Amino acid sequence: MYVAARIGKAHGLRGEVTVQVHTDDPQGRFLVGAEFATESPSGAAGEPLVLRSVRVHQGTYLLGFEGIPDRTAAEALRNTRLLLTDGAADEDADDGWYEEDLLGFTVLDTDGTEVGTVSALHLRPVQDLLEVRLPGGGTALVPFVDELVPEVDEDTRRVVIDPPEGLLDLPGSDRQE
Numbered sequence: 001m002y003v004a005a006r007i008g009k010a011h012g013l014r015g016e017v018t019v020q021v022h023t024d025d026p027q028g029r030f031l032v033g034a035e036f037a038t039e040s041p042s043g044a045a046g047e048p049l050v051l052r053s054v055r056v057h058q059g060t061y062l063l064g065f066e067g068i069p070d071r072t073a074a075e076a077l078r079n080t081r082l083l084l085t086d087g088a089a090d091e092d093a094d095d096g097w098y099e100e101d102l103l104g105f106t107v108l109d110t111d112g113t114e115v116g117t118v119s120a121l122h123l124r125p126v127q128d129l130l131e132v133r134l135p136g137g138g139t140a141l142v143p144f145v146d147e148l149v150p151e152v153d154e155d156t157r158r159v160v161i162d163p164p165e166g167l168l169d170l171p172g173s174d175r176q177e
Contacts, residue, residue: 001083003098004029010074016062017074022098026061030054036082107132110162118159140168
């Protein structure tokens with residue numbers, strides 16, 4: 001099973017929810033009538049959900065599901081993961097990462113100096129951003145591209161970054177030295 005999306009907050013009064021997309025083909029995955037296995041925030045399997053509506057509002061996917069008629073029912077789905085079976089998974093799944101795969105990984109620079117730990121993965125239309133919690137308590141956002149993140153080692157739970165000079169010192173990157 002692969003995570004296609006994580007359900008966010010309820011939107012409107014008709015049972016729609018926002019989703020954090022984890023698939024590289026949302027137009028091909030989020031089709032009316034598609035059925036998703038579900039996993040609760042605690043990791044327990046839930047009842048399958050069948051998609052009744054799909055739309056994009058201000059760049060955010062809004063999904064409606066059969067049997068979820070109103071905002072109250074939609075709010076109960078928050079943080080539920082929508083899962084794809086192996087046969088429906090993205091063909092390029094080995095080329096990408098899910099946030100839950102990277103959380104807590106140690107982040108090193110190319111010299112082997114510890115920079116921090118992975119605290120989030122922000123999925124963006126153009127490029128994803130790796131959020132790194134710095135030792136001083138701040139965070140830095142590193143574009144998750146091969147040139148800046150040349151290595152992700154699942155076995156050692158380490159990410160190697162090669163940031164250009166000053167990237168970790170940009171406003172919003174509260175790096176303490």
